[in-house]
Amino acid sequence: MAFAVDLRRRVVSEALGTAFLLATVVGSGIMGERLCGGNVAIALLANALATGSSLAALILTFAPISGAHFNPVVTVANAIRGDHPWREVPLYVTGQTLGAFVGVAASHVMFGQPVFSVSHHSRSGIGQVFSEFVATFGLLAVIWSCSRTRASAVPFAVGSYIAAAYWFTASTSFANPAVTAARAFTNTFAGIRPADTPAFIFAQLIGAAVATVALGWLFTAPSGKEP
Amino acid sequence: MAFAVDLRRRVVSEALGTAFLLATVVGSGIMGERLCGGNVAIALLANALATGSSLAALILTFAPISGAHFNPVVTVANAIRGDHPWREVPLYVTGQTLGAFVGVAASHVMFGQPVFSVSHHSRSGIGQVFSEFVATFGLLAVIWSCSRTRASAVPFAVGSYIAAAYWFTASTSFANPAVTAARAFTNTFAGIRPADTPAFIFAQLIGAAVATVALGWLFTAPSGKEP
Amino acid sequence: MAFAVDLRRRVVSEALGTAFLLATVVGSGIMGERLCGGNVAIALLANALATGSSLAALILTFAPISGAHFNPVVTVANAIRGDHPWREVPLYVTGQTLGAFVGVAASHVMFGQPVFSVSHHSRSGIGQVFSEFVATFGLLAVIWSCSRTRASAVPFAVGSYIAAAYWFTASTSFANPAVTAARAFTNTFAGIRPADTPAFIFAQLIGAAVATVALGWLFTAPSGKEP
Amino acid sequence: MAFAVDLRRRVVSEALGTAFLLATVVGSGIMGERLCGGNVAIALLANALATGSSLAALILTFAPISGAHFNPVVTVANAIRGDHPWREVPLYVTGQTLGAFVGVAASHVMFGQPVFSVSHHSRSGIGQVFSEFVATFGLLAVIWSCSRTRASAVPFAVGSYIAAAYWFTASTSFANPAVTAARAFTNTFAGIRPADTPAFIFAQLIGAAVATVALGWLFTAPSGKEP
Numbered sequence: 001m002a003f004a005v006d007l008r009r010r011v012v013s014e015a016l017g018t019a020f021l022l023a024t025v026v027g028s029g030i031m032g033e034r035l036c037g038g039n040v041a042i043a044l045l046a047n048a049l050a051t052g053s054s055l056a057a058l059i060l061t062f063a064p065i066s067g068a069h070f071n072p073v074v075t076v077a078n079a080i081r082g083d084h085p086w087r088e089v090p091l092y093v094t095g096q097t098l099g100a101f102v103g104v105a106a107s108h109v110m111f112g113q114p115v116f117s118v119s120h121h122s123r124s125g126i127g128q129v130f131s132e133f134v135a136t137f138g139l140l141a142v143i144w145s146c147s148r149t150r151a152s153a154v155p156f157a158v159g160s161y162i163a164a165a166y167w168f169t170a171s172t173s174f175a176n177p178a179v180t181a182a183r184a185f186t187n188t189f190a191g192i193r194p195a196d197t198p199a200f201i202f203a204q205l206i207g208a209a210v211a212t213v214a215l216g217w218l219f220t221a222p223s224g225k226e227p
Numbered sequence: 228m229a230f231a232v233d234l235r236r237r238v239v240s241e242a243l244g245t246a247f248l249l250a251t252v253v254g255s256g257i258m259g260e261r262l263c264g265g266n267v268a269i270a271l272l273a274n275a276l277a278t279g280s281s282l283a284a285l286i287l288t289f290a291p292i293s294g295a296h297f298n299p300v301v302t303v304a305n306a307i308r309g310d311h312p313w314r315e316v317p318l319y320v321t322g323q324t325l326g327a328f329v330g331v332a333a334s335h336v337m338f339g340q341p342v343f344s345v346s347h348h349s350r351s352g353i354g355q356v357f358s359e360f361v362a363t364f365g366l367l368a369v370i371w372s373c374s375r376t377r378a379s380a381v382p383f384a385v386g387s388y389i390a391a392a393y394w395f396t397a398s399t400s401f402a403n404p405a406v407t408a409a410r411a412f413t414n415t416f417a418g419i420r421p422a423d424t425p426a427f428i429f430a431q432l433i434g435a436a437v438a439t440v441a442l443g444w445l446f447t448a449p450s451g452k453e454p
Numbered sequence: 455m456a457f458a459v460d461l462r463r464r465v466v467s468e469a470l471g472t473a474f475l476l477a478t479v480v481g482s483g484i485m486g487e488r489l490c491g492g493n494v495a496i497a498l499l500a501n502a503l504a505t506g507s508s509l510a511a512l513i514l515t516f517a518p519i520s521g522a523h524f525n526p527v528v529t530v531a532n533a534i535r536g537d538h539p540w541r542e543v544p545l546y547v548t549g550q551t552l553g554a555f556v557g558v559a560a561s562h563v564m565f566g567q568p569v570f571s572v573s574h575h576s577r578s579g580i581g582q583v584f585s586e587f588v589a590t591f592g593l594l595a596v597i598w599s600c601s602r603t604r605a606s607a608v609p610f611a612v613g614s615y616i617a618a619a620y621w622f623t624a625s626t627s628f629a630n631p632a633v634t635a636a637r638a639f640t641n642t643f644a645g646i647r648p649a650d651t652p653a654f655i656f657a658q659l660i661g662a663a664v665a666t667v668a669l670g671w672l673f674t675a676p677s678g679k680e681p
Numbered sequence: 682m683a684f685a686v687d688l689r690r691r692v693v694s695e696a697l698g699t700a701f702l703l704a705t706v707v708g709s710g711i712m713g714e715r716l717c718g719g720n721v722a723i724a725l726l727a728n729a730l731a732t733g734s735s736l737a738a739l740i741l742t743f744a745p746i747s748g749a750h751f752n753p754v755v756t757v758a759n760a761i762r763g764d765h766p767w768r769e770v771p772l773y774v775t776g777q778t779l780g781a782f783v784g785v786a787a788s789h790v791m792f793g794q795p796v797f798s799v800s801h802h803s804r805s806g807i808g809q810v811f812s813e814f815v816a817t818f819g820l821l822a823v824i825w826s827c828s829r830t831r832a833s834a835v836p837f838a839v840g841s842y843i844a845a846a847y848w849f850t851a852s853t854s855f856a857n858p859a860v861t862a863a864r865a866f867t868n869t870f871a872g873i874r875p876a877d878t879p880a881f882i883f884a885q886l887i888g889a890a891v892a893t894v895a896l897g898w899l900f901t902a903p904s905g906k907e908p
Binding site for chain 4: 266269369376385391
């Protein structure tokens with residue numbers, strides 16, 4: 001919890017990092033769809049590799065400043081575990097959410113689209129919602145364990161996990177409420193209909209909660225204390 | 228052999244990690260086949276990259292708890308080398324096998340398939356069986372050497388090896404009896420006909436045995452002791 | 455600022471590294487376009503993965519000699535931050551620029567093209583120019599933060615970032631004035647019309663300047679000193 | 682030069698590692714060509730990613746035993762630099778060459794091909810030969826610098842470099858005389874006509890020689906000694 005810089009700078013760091021994350025997700029989706037000649041697998045491959053690579057670089061860049069959560073459920077889970085002060089959570093989440101929208105807008109400007117556009121991309125059904133539960137559970141498990149046992153590997157682990165989760169979940173793994181909200185406002189490859197976002201965010205919250213309980217149990221030593 | 232948590236937690240850790248591994252293998256296979264427009268190379272590329280990336284993240288996540296074997300032949304080989312107590316082998320293998328089936332079921336639910344379905348994917352012939360021998364020999368060699376000489380590199384080495392072995396073996400490198408058994412119950416891209424599994428598992432056991440002997444010999448110092 | 459070898463050797467190191475970087479960018483673009491059967495996404499995927507991988511290897515190779523900037527804006531930003539002597543900047547930039555042209559020529563010889571050819575590849579418009587601003591801002595942020603907080607991760611972070619930025623910017627992320635100038639003289643996949651280069655370079659300079667100010671602010675501790 | 686195990690074991694280690702390297706190069710080429718539906722870029726992408734990933738894992742696995750050269754020019758360059766005893770060079774090169782042929786045969790058996798078959802794949806012309814010069818120069822530069830300044834990064838650097846060099850050279854970067862000789866005996870994607878091998882090997886030797894001189898010069902401190 002000892003950060004070298006003040007809260008204002010850390011919130012800007014979260015916003016900036018989340019903006020680049022969304023610019024990657026949305027921008028690489030647009031580029032992929034434009035160039036793939038209708039073969040969606042190639043677009044998704046580019047989308048997944050770009051997001052995983054970018055995420056690793058962004059965590060390396062912004063973690064020394066603000067922890068590089070880029071994700072409200074990560075910030076909240078850290079607070080529950082006592083690894084982040086609760087009083088900072090609202091500003092962290094605000095920074096992440098604003099940053100996410102800035103990132104969407106930035107990618108739209110880069111690719112000559114309207115600054116925002118409401119998505120018509122339907123992502124609903126039990127498979128999609130269960131996918132978000134699985135994706136978020138896994139993401140939180142990766143972060144929880146690596147951040148305690150080998151913090152230097154977190155950027156690589158999270159980037160690798162997300163690149164894989166694009167493919168092994170039916171929803172392409174949003175796993176992040178701020179990202180989900182912002183992706184409702186891009187009518188491109190990475191978009192999601194606003195009507196489908198509540199179920200996604202609900203599943204993400206449940207996935208994070210279950211992960212927090214499960215990993216807490218897994219990491220309990222016989223003495224009852226965390227090893 | 229000094230684990231921080233009790234056997235029950237470690238078995239759950241093996242089950243959970245193996246479940247995510249199978250969810251990746253099966254789920255990314257389904258996604259790849261659905262999107263690739265008939266170009267199987269693109270599906271296999273996604274399948275391989277997702278599995279390698281996920282495996283690296285999962286080993287980083289679960290190794291501090293249970294060693295992250297996710298594979299009965301790894302657990303048995305460790306026991307043979309004296310790196311894991313024999314009495315824990317049955318529960319480890321049980322956890323891995325149950326986890327593998329849970330992972331298959333989870334990917335089926337995510338992608339809107341029946342919970343289990345018997346595979347009709349034929350994988351037989353001397354080339355396939357020899358491939359499993361080669362794949363498992365190589366996997367055990369990577370794990371044996373890296374875990375003794377540079378344990379921190381195991382997640383990266385195993386993930387990279389498996390992503391490559393998808394392509395350089397004719398069988399796409401199952402290299403894991405629990406994975407093989409569970410993949411018999413998915414009638415999707417990653418499946419294998421139940422009738423073809425005994426030869427696969429037999430070849431994996433032989434590959435692991437030969438690797439254990441060969442690496443033991445390679446790592447013997449002139450004094451006759453392991454260096 | 456303590457380098458083990460003299461300025462002459464370091465300038466040759468920058469030239470050699472930048473030559474290999476350009477050979478990668480141009481060469482993998484030619485190979486991609488030749489083999490992709492008209493599917494530009496596959497060509498760009500190869501181009502991006504080759505460039506990111508090569509860049510990581512080249513930084514690992516040449517950083518111990520000269521710092522592995524390979525990029526005039528990186529050298530100038532380092533000088534502004536006091537991390538590199540101003541008096542060496544002209545020779546560093548000259549070495550990088552000459553190296554970039556040597557790399558283009560080398561890739562042309564490898565692929566049986568004229569040594570130089572003027573590009574007809576149009577890359578103009580506000581989206582392209584804004585993309586270069588974003589790409590260079592991000593690159594400088596990655597370098598600034600990682601080089602201060604975890605220098606050993608710079609090769610991986612920069613390689614990952616550039617591979618992603620190929621996809622998330624509309625311009626495929628040149629982010630380097632020497633690279634931009636040299637790519638005007640290849641009439642292949644990676645080329646850029648000479649007329650479009652001034653706007654690219656201008657945007658890169660602005661992006662680097664804004665990043666230098668922004669990161670300087672972000673890394674200021676409450677005491678007013680850099681943490 | 683202090684190895685923990687005797688020469689015999691080290692030669693077997695070189696043979697085994699080189700066999701897996703060739704099995705990867707040839708096997709992933711066969712798999713890629715079979716599945717790519719005529720889109721050669723996809724086959725080459727799989728071939729490059731498999732080779733780079735496998736190489737990183739194999740160096741991690743066999744370097745602690747024998748140094749993991751897998752390449753006669755690397756062994757000879759090490760001997761020239763005084764990093765490897767000259768008297769061991771013939772056995773190392775023999776092990777690497779035999780291993781390369783075993784690897785080709787193993788991949789043929791896995792994919793149901795004749796054990797050996799003479800290649801009809803033409804790879805000739807100044808562009809191809811110059812490519813081998815460039816590829817080998819770069820490979821030796823990466824190995825020379827990383828092995829002295831950050832030996833732990835060699836597996837990652839070499840794997841990344843080779844994956845990129847598949848794409849940025851016109852020859853797909855053989856960069857290894859043992860590999861070149863063995864690939865003359867596979868009439869598949871990765872093959873090379875026997876008649877084309879002498880020019881390839883000649884260019885590789887020149888590239889290695891020039892790299893040895895150039896890097897020796899680059900790494901000379903003002904005192905005239907290596908820093």
